[in-house]
Amino acid sequence: MLKPAFTVRRIGRRYDRGQVDALVERLMATVERRSTAPAVTVDDLRDAAFSTPLFGAGYLVDEVDAFLMDAERWLPDRPLAAPAPVVGEQFARTAPRFTTVRLREGYDMTEVDGFVDRVMATVNGLPVERPVTAQEIRRVQFSPVRLSEGYDVEQVDAFLDTAEGWLSGSR
Known part of the structure; x- marks a missing residue:
């Protein structure tokens, strides 16, 4: 450095x-x-x-x-999305935790939380009113926040890439 x-x-x-x-x-x-x-x-x-x-x-x-x-x-203590633990022969995917940002642009936390809840229910086979598709993940856009607390854009985008892989069967 x-x-x-x-x-x-x-x-x-x-x-x-x-x-x-x-x-x-x-x-x-x-x-x-x-x-x-x-x-x-x-x-x-x-x-x-x-x-x-x-x-x-x-x-x-x-x-x-x-x-x-x-x-x-x-820094080594930077919080990242939690990895999915192995349960038996299947993966039980857990919702990630994103770093919050204040001094730079982030994503609206309420929008992200709602969408991630739907994604996690879909990938874990839980009942959900509108299951998420890989195509929906590619198109989703969250409102940017600048003056209030929001989620780290890079971490959310990385999670969406992973979730898209889960739903398209490539990961």
């Missing part, structure tokens, strides 16, 4: 450089497994708060926020 090169500005929305550098150094030490301090967690990245310098230079807010969101995927 290379240390990021953030743009430095004296005006506009910016973060204190020392505070950002300290977190980035801890993050790099965690990822490279050379840390003697407590490891950085996904929650640490999501809860990171930096002051704005009154005078002097700072790092651009948008660049730092984008870097921290991207850095979540480097």
